[in-house]
Amino acid sequence: MAKKFAIGIDYGTLSGRAVLVDLSDGTEVTDHVTPYAHSVIDEFLPVSNRKLEHDWALEHPNDYLDVLKISVPAVMKESGVNPEDVIGLGIDFTANTMMPIDTNGEPLCFDPNYMDNPHSWVKLWKHHAAQSEADLINEIATKRDEAFLNRYGGKISSEWMIPKVWQILNEAPEIYDYTDQFIEATDWVVSKMTGKISRNSCSAGYKSIWNKKDGYPSKDFFKALDPRLEDLTDTKLRGEIVPLGTKAGELTADMASQLGLRAGIAIAVGNVDAHAAVPGVGVVTPGKLVMAMGTSICHMILGTEEREVEGMCGVVEDGIIPGYLGYEAGQSAVGDIFAWYIDQGVPAYTYKLAEIAGLNIHEYLELKASEYRPGETGLLALDWWNGNRSVLVDTNLTGMIVGYTLLTKPEEIYRTLLEATAFGTRKIVDAFHNNGIPVEELYACGGLPQKNKLLMQIYADVMNREIKIAASKQTPALGAAMFGAVAAGSVNGGYDSIVDAAEQMARVHEESYKPIKENVLVYEKLYQEYSKLHDYFGRGENDVMKNLKAIKETT
Ligand SMILES: Nc1ncnc2c1ncn2[C@@H]1O[C@H](COP(=O)(O)OP(=O)(O)O)[C@@H](O)[C@H]1O
Numbered sequence: 001m002a003k004k005f006a007i008g009i010d011y012g013t014l015s016g017r018a019v020l021v022d023l024s025d026g027t028e029v030t031d032h033v034t035p036y037a038h039s040v041i042d043e044f045l046p047v048s049n050r051k052l053e054h055d056w057a058l059e060h061p062n063d064y065l066d067v068l069k070i071s072v073p074a075v076m077k078e079s080g081v082n083p084e085d086v087i088g089l090g091i092d093f094t095a096n097t098m099m100p101i102d103t104n105g106e107p108l109c110f111d112p113n114y115m116d117n118p119h120s121w122v123k124l125w126k127h128h129a130a131q132s133e134a135d136l137i138n139e140i141a142t143k144r145d146e147a148f149l150n151r152y153g154g155k156i157s158s159e160w161m162i163p164k165v166w167q168i169l170n171e172a173p174e175i176y177d178y179t180d181q182f183i184e185a186t187d188w189v190v191s192k193m194t195g196k197i198s199r200n201s202c203s204a205g206y207k208s209i210w211n212k213k214d215g216y217p218s219k220d221f222f223k224a225l226d227p228r229l230e231d232l233t234d235t236k237l238r239g240e241i242v243p244l245g246t247k248a249g250e251l252t253a254d255m256a257s258q259l260g261l262r263a264g265i266a267i268a269v270g271n272v273d274a275h276a277a278v279p280g281v282g283v284v285t286p287g288k289l290v291m292a293m294g295t296s297i298c299h300m301i302l303g304t305e306e307r308e309v310e311g312m313c314g315v316v317e318d319g320i321i322p323g324y325l326g327y328e329a330g331q332s333a334v335g336d337i338f339a340w341y342i343d344q345g346v347p348a349y350t351y352k353l354a355e356i357a358g359l360n361i362h363e364y365l366e367l368k369a370s371e372y373r374p375g376e377t378g379l380l381a382l383d384w385w386n387g388n389r390s391v392l393v394d395t396n397l398t399g400m401i402v403g404y405t406l407l408t409k410p411e412e413i414y415r416t417l418l419e420a421t422a423f424g425t426r427k428i429v430d431a432f433h434n435n436g437i438p439v440e441e442l443y444a445c446g447g448l449p450q451k452n453k454l455l456m457q458i459y460a461d462v463m464n465r466e467i468k469i470a471a472s473k474q475t476p477a478l479g480a481a482m483f484g485a486v487a488a489g490s491v492n493g494g495y496d497s498i499v500d501a502a503e504q505m506a507r508v509h510e511e512s513y514k515p516i517k518e519n520v521l522v523y524e525k526l527y528q529e530y531s532k533l534h535d536y537f538g539r540g541e542n543d544v545m546k547n548l549k550a551i552k553e554t555t
């Protein structure tokens with residue numbers, strides 16, 4: 001029998017990547033990246049140049065369709081694989097990345113009547129302008145002693161569906177009224193391929209407060225938030241919620257001709273990027289924490305019992321691998337902090353030196369920063385450039401570096417920022433490990449582990465644990481392809497479960513990062529200092545960050 005293939009598409013913050021995967025062993029035959037033409041829309045609306053307010057982050061739905069129309073034909077062409085042998089397709093997406101759609105399933109921002117209103121656009125995961133709604137949700141849920149709060153580490157994040165929907169209702173009731181459904185971008189793109197809407201349990205569980213046993217929070221709760229929201233889950237969030245690996249439908253003839261694939265192939269229900277990476281790295285059992293490291297970091301681990309862990313993003317039954325409770329925590333900015341520094345903070349002379357050395361600026365700073373021993377910079381930072389997602393769950397916290405002198409060098413600052421993100425991850429690892437979710441092994445995937453060896457060594461030293469690195473450079477896309485193969489099923493040359501698919505298709509590198517004893521000792525001391533600063537600025541003893549933000553917003 002001819003080899004069979006599946007396509008996985010990973011929708012990141014700035015681009016979408018399609019990967020064509022050989023289902024016999026997980027070989028990534030070809031891949032192709034399509035950058036989003038409109039990137040992240042955080043200053044002006046593309047159609048009208050209307051200025052956006054602080055903390056907004058939008059995207060353009062057409063950019064997602066372009067990924068299908070450009071990257072899928074590209075991987076097919078480059079590989080020379082016969083479309084007859086591609087049996088399934090799965091996608092994963094940033095989340096909660098959501099949009100309002102009309103009765104035809106079209107985003108409201110495509111409608112000339114609404115496109116000038118920022119609320120008609122896709123709200124990206126890092127849209128943080130619904131913080132006041134999130135604060136109220138938390139206050140009301142706490143007062144009512146809502147059981148669901150425990151499953152979300154005690155707090156609902158402003159990055160999620162319900163605060164974003166409520167913000168739309170508060171600020172643009174006409175958009176809310178006209179919206180037929182609010183939908184995750186991952187489910188919308190799948191609906192464009194199959195012609196019908198399927199909501200996936202992973203996004204619903206982690207981002208829309210949905211639970212396999214209890215469903216959504218009660219109507220009473222929504223009424224207590226705002227009487228206009230009472231029927232939200234039966235109306236604008238309506239529809240069956242189906243588990244990962246389910247076949248959402250079949251590729252329509254129209255889309256098949258645009259994508260260069262066979263009509264009728266299985267399309268898996270949507271997934272979240274970080275969660276797809278877990279089987280992609282071969283993790284299908286508890287004890288192994290997977291870090292999807294890129295713009296942000298998502299930390300995922302499986303468990304057999306429901307535990308409450310401070311600040312976790314959520315625990316969802318079957319949310320990652322069927323049969324287990326999937327736990328998620330995260331840091332809202334990691335690569336984004338390094339990007340900020342090289343864009344805004346690195347002096348011209350350092351760029352010149354990098355050019356002379358024939359290195360890009362990250363490579364040059366990594367090389368120079370590697371010359372320092374842990375602690376030698378005398379600097380320490382709090383990694384809150386985009387707020388704190390775990391364990392404090394507070395987007396109003398901001399970044400900080402302490403210890404500057406007149407001798408501080410750019411590479412020292414770079415190293416300090418790498419270290420700060422490692423300390424942020426340590427907080428999360430400790431929170432799981434000390435609350436009944438043992439973290440025995442660490443696995444890393446995403447763009448960063450392949451890009452920065454110093455970063456990975458620092459993480460191994462700070463965590464005092466070995467870190468295994470995914471062999472795939474496109475782990476979420478590989479995981480998405482696995483789910484595509486599961487949607488197709490073994491009768492069509494795919495797999496009957498994600499565990500079977502992961503066993504055959506996932507790999508890690510033989511080399512790993514192991515902690516270096518003398519580094520571990522120094523980092524332990526630095527971590528104690530980090531923890532003091534973390535609690536002082538993050539737990540209410542000194543609210544200077546929030547006060548500065550409040551002053552800024554009123555001036
Ligand atoms: N050599 C490097 N060292 C550290 N960070 C890097 C390096 N090169 C790029 N980055 C950061 O990696 C991030 C992109 O990560 P990637 O995994 O490719 O994308 P995404 O998170 O969107 O899926 C950017 O924030 C960028 O600043």
Ligand SMILES: O=C(CO)[C@@H](O)[C@@H](O)COP(=O)(O)O
Binds near residue numbers: 096206272275295297
């Ligand atoms: O929040 C989640 C997943 O729960 C991510 O989609 C979000 O952090 C964005 O991830 P990336 O850093 O773009 O890979």
